Amino acid sequence: MKKSKAQNAPAPKTLSEKEISERNHAALDRVAEMDDPDKLRNLMLNAERMGVDTVQEAAFRRLALVQTDVQTGASDTEAGSTEYDLWQTIFAYEQLLREDRGKAVRLTKTRTKLTKSGAVKALETFADATDDTGSFDTLVARGWSDMTGEAVILRHADDFDAATRDAASARLEAARSEPETKGDPETEDA
Template identity: 35%
Template sequence: MNTSAADRALVMIANCVDAKSLRQIAANARRQGMSTVARAADLRLYEILPSEKPGTLEHDVWRSIHALEDTLTKERGTTTRLSRTRPKIACVGELETIKDLIMRKEPSEGFHMLLERQMAELTFEAVALRHADRFEIAVLDAAEQRLRAAGVASSK
């Protein structure tokens, strides 16, 4: 794929709202060695998969979950679900789940996995900072500190 084809693909990805199409674009791009196009298609896919309203805390939480699950599924070659996070959300909701994970002494496995895959903006810590009005100062401070310790500049 040449530069103009990649540019056209990126424009198409930005406007695409069909999950099947985005998956196909990502697969084709990977096959052709166009990692930038594949990543853009994947990130757009994670943006459109959640059924929650874009811009909400809930949407951002599910975007993170979809991103990690999809990435792990591709890497492992078998469907992977966050088997502790999903039930916790079903029990206490997105807000409490994020608070609990951020306030733990050690970062969650998902935090490390997202950082390793260059998706720091999808960590629950980053999500909390983007929705600061929904969290107590202690949670925001813990999120900020964890990201800083990991070498990630936050947007707080």
């Protein structure tokens, strides 16, 4: 009996720049249609592994939106409201904690304050925070300052007093004036 040679798997095809660009564009188009948090997380991991920051960011933002729609779907919260935007902030930071710790983490105190006192009262404490605020620092460091509680305050300025708006604005301005800590400047998009 002759021994047959084991067949090696064919080498993966090398893609051209155009093919890579087309795949990335197709992935971005799919993100807008995705509603499954687990599939979005998987896409984020794949995009990170492949170094496709635009797809990773789009999937991250879509994940926060999808989770907010599920969380607030049964209530009177409408998209674009202060409460809705705060939920997006909560889910965005919880996802970053999940990535860092490898397990789901909930912002229990913030969720409780939101449920008991409402979005405005919960957000008022964001701008006046004097301790280290991991959520603010982490979101800003990742380049997502528009997803911070302070940014929510400024988007819904009519809901807050002048002192709260000023404090939120000052925190965001101070963060913008600090050196970027987002990542390797060689891989960042211009």
